Amino acid sequence: MNAASKAKRIAWMVIVGLLTGLLAACGGGNAEDGSSSASGQPASSGSGNDAGSGGDGLKGEFVLWTWEPEHPTALAAFNKKYPNIKMKRVNVAAEDVPKKLQTTIASGGELPDVIRIERGQKAKIFDMGILEDLSGAPYNADTSLLFDYDLPAFSVDGKLLSIPDDMSIAGLAYIKSLAKEYFGTDDPKELEGMFATWDDFIAKGKEVLEKSGGKVKMVPSLGDVNDILKGQRPESYFDGNKLNVPVLENIVSTLVKFRDSGIVDKLDQWTPAWNASFGTDKYMFIESPVWMPQYVIDPNDKKDGRWALMVPPGGGFVRGGSSHGIPKGAKHADLAWKWIEFTSMSQEGAEAQKTDGVFTHYKKAYENKDFTNWTWRNFGDQNIGEKYFVEISAATKDVPENINDTYLDEAMSIVLQTLSKDSSFGTEQAMDRIRKELKAKAPNITW
Amino acid sequence: MHTVKKNWAPYAFLSPYMLFYTVFGLFPIVFSFYVSLTSWDGIGDKTFVGLANYKYLFDPDSHFFQSVGNTLLFVAVTLPLQMAIGLLVATLLYSRWVKWKGFFQLVNFMPYIVTPVAVGLLFNLLFDWQAGFVNKVLLQLGLVDEGVYWLGEPLYARIVIAVMLIWKGFGYTMVFYLAGMANVPKDLHEAAYVDGASGLRAFFSITLPLLKPVTVFIVITGIIGGLQLLEEPMLLLGGSGMGSSVAVIGGPDRCCLTTVWNMYDTAYGSTTRYGLGAAIAYGLCLIIAAFSFAGARLYKGDSE
Numbered sequence: 240m241n242a243a244s245k246a247k248r249i250a251w252m253v254i255v256g257l258l259t260g261l262l263a264a265c266g267g268g269n270a271e272d273g274s275s276s277a278s279g280q281p282a283s284s285g286s287g288n289d290a291g292s293g294g295d296g297l298k299g300e301f302v303l304w305t306w307e308p309e310h311p312t313a314l315a316a317f318n319k320k321y322p323n324i325k326m327k328r329v330n331v332a333a334e335d336v337p338k339k340l341q342t343t344i345a346s347g348g349e350l351p352d353v354i355r356i357e358r359g360q361k362a363k364i365f366d367m368g369i370l371e372d373l374s375g376a377p378y379n380a381d382t383s384l385l386f387d388y389d390l391p392a393f394s395v396d397g398k399l400l401s402i403p404d405d406m407s408i409a410g411l412a413y414i415k416s417l418a419k420e421y422f423g424t425d426d427p428k429e430l431e432g433m434f435a436t437w438d439d440f441i442a443k444g445k446e447v448l449e450k451s452g453g454k455v456k457m458v459p460s461l462g463d464v465n466d467i468l469k470g471q472r473p474e475s476y477f478d479g480n481k482l483n484v485p486v487l488e489n490i491v492s493t494l495v496k497f498r499d500s501g502i503v504d505k506l507d508q509w510t511p512a513w514n515a516s517f518g519t520d521k522y523m524f525i526e527s528p529v530w531m532p533q534y535v536i537d538p539n540d541k542k543d544g545r546w547a548l549m550v551p552p553g554g555g556f557v558r559g560g561s562s563h564g565i566p567k568g569a570k571h572a573d574l575a576w577k578w579i580e581f582t583s584m585s586q587e588g589a590e591a592q593k594t595d596g597v598f599t600h601y602k603k604a605y606e607n608k609d610f611t612n613w614t615w616r617n618f619g620d621q622n623i624g625e626k627y628f629v630e631i632s633a634a635t636k637d638v639p640e641n642i643n644d645t646y647l648d649e650a651m652s653i654v655l656q657t658l659s660k661d662s663s664f665g666t667e668q669a670m671d672r673i674r675k676e677l678k679a680k681a682p683n684i685t686w
Numbered sequence: 687m688h689t690v691k692k693n694w695a696p697y698a699f700l701s702p703y704m705l706f707y708t709v710f711g712l713f714p715i716v717f718s719f720y721v722s723l724t725s726w727d728g729i730g731d732k733t734f735v736g737l738a739n740y741k742y743l744f745d746p747d748s749h750f751f752q753s754v755g756n757t758l759l760f761v762a763v764t765l766p767l768q769m770a771i772g773l774l775v776a777t778l779l780y781s782r783w784v785k786w787k788g789f790f791q792l793v794n795f796m797p798y799i800v801t802p803v804a805v806g807l808l809f810n811l812l813f814d815w816q817a818g819f820v821n822k823v824l825l826q827l828g829l830v831d832e833g834v835y836w837l838g839e840p841l842y843a844r845i846v847i848a849v850m851l852i853w854k855g856f857g858y859t860m861v862f863y864l865a866g867m868a869n870v871p872k873d874l875h876e877a878a879y880v881d882g883a884s885g886l887r888a889f890f891s892i893t894l895p896l897l898k899p900v901t902v903f904i905v906i907t908g909i910i911g912g913l914q915l916l917e918e919p920m921l922l923l924g925g926s927g928m929g930s931s932v933a934v935i936g937g938p939d940r941c942c943l944t945t946v947w948n949m950y951d952t953a954y955g956s957t958t959r960y961g962l963g964a965a966i967a968y969g970l971c972l973i974i975a976a977f978s979f980a981g982a983r984l985y986k987g988d989s990e
Contacts, residue, residue, distance in 0.1 A: 338954050341728035345960075363958075367729050505815075507838075512816030649956050652934050660838050660938075679747035680957055 298323035301352035301571040301578065304331040304339070307561075310582075316591035317581050324574045333357035333561075337364055340566075344369065350566040353575035356401055357561050359648075365395050366642035370564040371572065372398035378565075378576050384584045385600050392637040393562055400564055402583045405530070406598040407560025409470065410631045411551040412527035412536065412618075417455060417520060418547075421447045427549040427626070434552045437468075437493060444502030447523065456501075459522045461655050462508040464497050465490070467526050469651075470556025475638040476647055480683045487647075487673070491654070492666045498658050505659045514539050526551075528558040529598055529627055532615040544619030548626045555635030598628070605629065643677075643684055650676035722964035732961075739965035749940055750966060753948040754973060756941065759844070761912035764851040769904060771852065772859025773897075777889065779860070780867045791864070795857035806921025809850045813837060837923060840941035847919050847942055854918070859904050866900035867893065899985075906981035913974050916946040945970045 305328055314326065329351065331339050337360050343350055344367075356364050364370070373380040380399055382390055393401050415425035422433060422443065434440045444457035458464055468490045476483055497503050504522065506513045516522055517539040525531070527548060536546060563579045565572050582588040582599065589604040604610050605628045613624025650673045657664050657672065677684050722739055724732040743750040775794055779787050797805075812819050813836035821833035836842045870893055878888045923937040935951050936943025943951075949970065953963025 337958075341954075341958060345728040369729065505835075507815070510816070511811065511814055515817060645956065649935060656838060656934055656938060660835055679749070 297321060297574055297577060299571055299574050300325040300327055301569075301574040302327045302329060303353045303355065303575070303578075304329050304336060304351045305355040306331060306333045306357075307355060310592060310595040310597060312594040313582050313588060313591040313597075316587055317578060320581060320587070321577055324577060326578060333360065336360055337367070340364065340367065340369065350569060352569040352571045353563050353565050353579065355404070355561050356564055358407065358557075358559050359645075361393075361401070361562065362640040362642050362644050364564070365400050369566050370400040371567055371569075372400065373402060373565065373576075373579075374399035377573070380580075381584070384602060386602050386632065386635075388557070388635050388637040389600055391639045392557065394639065395641075401562035402564075402579050403560060403562045403600040404583050404597070405560055405592075406600060406627070407528045407530065407557050408555050408627060408631055408635045409467075409526055409528035409531070409551075409558040410548050410555060410626060411467075411524055412531065412546050412548050413524045414520065414522075414545055415547050416545065417447075417523045421450060421455070421523070425547060427547055427621075431549050437552050440552050441496060441500045441502060445500055448500075448502055453501075454521070456504045456522055457524050458497075458503045459506040459513055459516045459525065460508045461494060461498060461503050461505075461659050462652075463526050464503055465494060465651060465655055466558055467551060467553075467556060468493055470558055471551075471553045471636075472638060473636075475640065475644075477641050477643040477684075479641070480643065480681075481685050482643070482647075482677070484686055488666065488670060491669045491673075494655070494658060495666050495669070498662070507656075518542075526558060528560070530559065532617055532623065533596065536617050537615070540617055543616045546617045546619075547621055548618060548623045550626075550631050550634055555631035555633075557635065557637045598624075605632070643681055646677055646680040646684070647673070649680065718964045718967060721960055722962075722968050724961045726960045727958045728960050735961065739962045740969070742962060743965060743969050748962070748966075749936070749943055749948055750945070750969060752940060753936070753943045753945045754970075756844075756936075757913055757915055757944045757946075760848060760851060760915060760944070761909055763848050764855065765905065765908045765912060767848075767852045768855040768908070769859050769901065771856040772904075773863050775856065776860045776863035776867060777893075780864060791861070794860055797854045798857040800854070802917035803921055805850060805854055806918055806924075809846060809922050810837070813846050838938055840937070840939045843923065843937045843942050847922065850918055850922065851912075851915075855908075859908075862900050862904055863897060866897045870896045902981070902985050906978065906985065909977045909981065910974055913970065913977070914946055915944045916950065919944060920947050920950075945973075 301324070303326055309328065317324075317326075331354075333355075334357075336354060336356065340350070340354070342348075350369070354364070371378065374382060374394075375398070380402065382399060385403065389403050390399070393399055393403060413425075413430070418430060419425040422430065424430065424433075433443065440457065447455055447457065472486050472490060474483055474486050476487055506516060514535070517525065517536050518541065525536075527536070532546075540546075563583065565575050565579075569575060580588075582592060584599075584601055586601065586604055589599045589601040589610070592599050593610070598613075608625075611624040611628045612622060613627075614620060615623055653676060654669045654672055658669065674686065721732070723734060723736060725735050725739075726732040742748050746752070775790075778784055779790055779794075784790065800808075811817075813821075815821065815833050815835050815838065818833070818836065820836070821830070824830045825833065834842060836846050874892050874896075875888050878892055883891070919937065919942045923934065923942055935956060936947060945966065949963050949966040951957070952959050952966060
């Protein structure tokens with residue numbers, strides 16, 4: 240063999256090697272645990288004990304897409320019952336879940352075994368038609384374990400697509416000293432009697448505005464008012480593609496009434512100013528879902544015992560919260576279901592989750608007074624657990640939403656911004672604006 | 687036959703790159719074009735719709751031309767100012783009066799390397815209506831009675847974005863002008879001074895004309911980069927609420943909706959119309975190509 244042909248042979252080997260390496264890199268491959276379908280950072284959790292058998296003899300690892308930090312107590316309790324089931328968490332931001340699902344499906348990738356679904360993305364994910372019916376076989380979820388208002392909210396066409404995880408019923412929180420000063424009482428029951436309707440609320444708000452010389456307003460943002468009114472709407476905004484105009488118009492006109500009364504300030508929700516307002520004496524009321532005391536009021540108000548919780552005029556409503564669904568074709572759907580069932584639909588799960596700061600939708604747990612007993616430093620010694628889970632829960636309803644609700648939410652955010660800054664912008668203009676926005680985003684919607 | 691055999695080596699050695707480009711460059715380009723001719727939500731089947739998506743771009747509801755107009759407005763306002771400030775700072779730094787040149791070069795270039803996320807949040811905090819530093823200063827000085835709703839009014843929101851882009855971009859132009867000035871022969875200036883030219887005259891008659899290739903380069907790359915504007919306005923106006931909160935896409939009255947933001951929102955944001963998103967991307971591609979072509983002609987004319 241001469242030198243030239245030897246060099247040629249080496250060159251070929253190098254090229255073939257390079258091409259093979261390149262193709263191998265492109266391939267990706269399917270890892271056994273299915274985690275390769277996700278680009279987040281998987282983190283294995285669980286007992287790590289693959290040997291032996293326990294908990295229905297189920298064994299293996301399921302993949303969960305979530306943005307939540309691990310709930311260690313709940314996971315430990317689950318692993319105690321099912322020592323051979325491991326969970327692999329993949330971090331996916333709440334707002335990225337629909338996008339990641341779509342790109343995974345479009346690229347033919349492997350979906351996880353269970354996904355956490357934030358309420359804001361729920362309609363969009365449900366609309367994809369990729370979730371299993373958990374009320375049907377092989378899951379056969381016992382829906383009587385959940386609250387009555389959960390079923391319409393988590394079902395589409397009679398199919399239960401996800402199981403709610405954390406409680407998100409909402410009441411109205413208020414600053415006690417302001418209530419005492421302007422209404423003569425800070426007792427929740429008396430205030431609930433005083434505010435039977437939102438018209439009463441507006442009338443009293445005007446008095447507060449006058450007495451305080453405009454320094455104290457009832458609510459910091461029109462967005463807060465919209466959250467409450469939307470949550471309390473008697474019917475869905477949409478029946479398929481048909482918009483329920485009277486329901487929407489009623490809410491928009493009430494928002495205009497709130498704006499015109501001057502009792503609502505112009506803060507944008509979730510801005511530093513809005514957050515900081517909870518530590519001041521400028522606003523008497525704020526919507527308060529179950530997560531609000533812990534995650535919003537507490538970090539922004541250093542003083543103890545300033546707040547109290549009441550049932551809002553018109554009853555409780557649902558604001559935020561997350562649920563878990565199983566994608567069709569999930570490899571380890573049986574393992575994922577055991578985890579959902581344990582954490583969200585059992586007494587042991589409810590107790591373990593409570594230790595981790597999460598109240599589940601397992602109805603029976605709330606029959607026990609010890610379980611509902613919950614206080615938070617900002618609310619002094621008021622048993623807000625009982626207020627939320629007994630009184631507000633009893634007065635809460637929820638309605639189904641579909642993909643069109645996400646388009647309406649966006650249109651409403653434009654309307655809310657315009658209502659706040661332009662006092663001449665009325666109901667008619669707002670409805671026209673909504674019509675225009677919906678036509679652009681979803682031409683199929685009919686009025 | 688002999689020639690082919692003899693010339694196999696370049697093709698073989700190029701093949702890894704060509705394969706890489708075909709998979710990650712050419713295929714997505716062709717596939718995107720195909721997608722732009724369909725109606726597809728990424729999950730169901732693709733429905734071929736011909737040029738309907740492109741036709742829809744001319745419908746005001748698509749916000750395509752509004753977004754192109756917004757983007758061009760930002761480019762038209764910010765690029766000349768970035769260049770003017772960059773040139774001014776570069777001239778000062780290149781002069782003999784400024785000491786610690788390296789330090790000032792770094793300070794002025796730093797905004798360019800700050801991540802867009804940080805820039806968006808920084809300006810969001812500065813121009814917040816209630817808690818923003820700018821409004822607090824204006825109120826303290828008694829220049830306004832009530833805080834200005836910077837991010838809620840179309841004109842003010844555009845001003846804030848323009849300020850943000852100028853602040854972020856002038857350091858980039860400064861670096862190019864500094865490099866260009868270093869290439870201007872010193873003897874030309876010396877000859878001008880011997881002939882009695884003032885510093886200003888030498889700048890306008892010697893430095894500036896010789897910096898023309900640099901200027902043309904900055905204009906071309908600035909326009910192309912400007913047309914791809916996305917992160918800064920999106921992070922400034924997109925809100926930072928919880929998962930459930932919905933931000934106003936494009937800012938008040940969509941005054942700051944850029945073309946790429948429109949494409950992103952159409953395909954991955956509030957709607958999942960991949961076909962229309964791809965059509966917007968191709969529309970933007972045509973606009974960038976037109977500007978690049980014009981720029982190339984300008985550059986060619988300049989070099990000739």
